[in-house]
Amino acid sequence: MDPDSVDGLRASGGDGAADAIGPDGRVPHGSSDDPDLLDFSANTNPRVPPGSARTYREAFDAARSYPADDYPEFRAAAATFVECEPEQVIPTAGGLEAIRLAIQTTVRAGDSVLIPYPSFGEYAREVRLQGGTPEFVPHDELLSVDPSGHALAIVCTPNNPTGETADPSALRAFADDCLAAGTTLLVDEAFLGFTGEPSLAGREGVIVARSLTKLFGLPGVRMGYAVGAGTARDRLATARRAWSMSAAAAAVGTHCYGQREFVAETKARVAEERARMRERLAARFDVFPSDAPFLLLAVSDGDETVDEILVSAREAGIALRDARTFRGLDAHVRVAVRAPDENDRLLDALDV
Incomplete structure (x- = not known):
C-alpha cells in the first residue's frame, strides 16, 4: 500500500459528491x-447454523495457541462448497480482507481498474489506497466493456446494492476476455451462496472473494477467503499474513460449510x-x-x-x-x- 495514496485519500475525501468517503x-x-x-x-x-455457538466455545482452548497456518480443515470445507482445490483457498479475516489482498497483489500505482456502480464502495477505496485509478462503469454494462489496458476488473454478483446476479454465460465470456487481455478479474461472491449459481473459484485469471458473513449470519467472527489459480494464487499465498484467520473463525467456518x-x-x-x-x-x-x-x-x-x-x-x-x-x-x-x-x-x- 502506498503511504502517499493513503494520505491523498484522506485529503481528497474521494471523487467529489459521487463518492461517500x-x-x-x-x-x-x-x-x-x-x-x-x-x-x-x-x-x-x-x-445461524445449529451448533455454531458450541463450536465457537469449543475453539477456546485452541485459541490459546497460534493456529496451524495452513488451515487444512477450513480449506477443505471451503473448497468443497465452491468446487475448487483446497490449495487454491486463501483464508482471510472476512471477505473484505480477501478483496484487499486481491487488489494489493494485482494493482500498481497508476494502474486503472474497472469498477461497477452502484456497488460496494470499498472497491474504489482499496484501488485508490494502492495508487490506482478507478474507472467506473454501470454495473449492468461492465461485462460488455473491453478489459484491455486495465490491471483489474471487478464484478460483484449478486451486485450490492441492486441485487442482480451477473448472467453466468456473459460472466464467463468476460472472464475469457480478461484472460486474453492480461487483466485479472476479481469476482466478489459474498452473496452468491443465496443463489443457485456456481462459483468461478479456481478459474484461471480469476480471483474470487468469498465471505461467510452474509449466508451464516456471523459478521463478528470475520470468516472469509480468496480463491486463485496459477500466478494469482501464488501471489495471494505469498502476501497473505501469517495466521490470517483465527482458530475460532476457522472452526466455525468449517462447521458452517457442513450445514447443507x-x-x-x-x-x-x-x-x-x-x-x-x-x-x-x-x-x-x-x-x-x-x-x-x-x-x-x-x-x-x-x-x-x-x-x-x-x-x-x-x-x-x-x-x-x-x-x-x-x-x-x-x-x-x-x-x-x-x-x-x-x-x-x-x-x-x-x-x-
Whole structure:
C-alpha cells in the first residue's frame, strides 16, 4: 500500500459528491449498533447454523495457541462448497480482507481498474489506497466493456446494492476476455451462496472473494477467503499474513460449510420472503429485481423524501440503509430480507 495514496485519500475525501468517503478516508457500511433497533440496514442472515455457538466455545482452548497456518480443515470445507482445490483457498479475516489482498497483489500505482456502480464502495477505496485509478462503469454494462489496458476488473454478483446476479454465460465470456487481455478479474461472491449459481473459484485469471458473513449470519467472527489459480494464487499465498484467520473463525467456518440443510432452508426462505416483500413494497416504491437477501427501493416522485422515510422507520424501531451513499443513487433506500415476523414489522412500518 502506498503511504502517499493513503494520505491523498484522506485529503481528497474521494471523487467529489459521487463518492461517500469521509474525512478519515473510510466509506459507510450498513449495520446499526443500536440494540433497540431492528436492523434492516445490514444484509446478514438473521439465523445461524445449529451448533455454531458450541463450536465457537469449543475453539477456546485452541485459541490459546497460534493456529496451524495452513488451515487444512477450513480449506477443505471451503473448497468443497465452491468446487475448487483446497490449495487454491486463501483464508482471510472476512471477505473484505480477501478483496484487499486481491487488489494489493494485482494493482500498481497508476494502474486503472474497472469498477461497477452502484456497488460496494470499498472497491474504489482499496484501488485508490494502492495508487490506482478507478474507472467506473454501470454495473449492468461492465461485462460488455473491453478489459484491455486495465490491471483489474471487478464484478460483484449478486451486485450490492441492486441485487442482480451477473448472467453466468456473459460472466464467463468476460472472464475469457480478461484472460486474453492480461487483466485479472476479481469476482466478489459474498452473496452468491443465496443463489443457485456456481462459483468461478479456481478459474484461471480469476480471483474470487468469498465471505461467510452474509449466508451464516456471523459478521463478528470475520470468516472469509480468496480463491486463485496459477500466478494469482501464488501471489495471494505469498502476501497473505501469517495466521490470517483465527482458530475460532476457522472452526466455525468449517462447521458452517457442513450445514447443507441450513443453507437450503435459508435460500428457500429468502426467496419466498423476498418475493412477498417485493410485491408489498411495490405499492409504494420502485423495487429493483434482486437475487440477494436485500431489496433496493427507489423513492418515487411525490412520496416522502429518503430522510423522512429513514426517520419514520427509526421511530418505529427499524434501521434502514441510506442507499444514497452508493455512487449514482440519489433517492434510494436498501432493506434486508430477514425472518418473516421481522419482515412484517418492516412492511407495517413502511405502510405497505
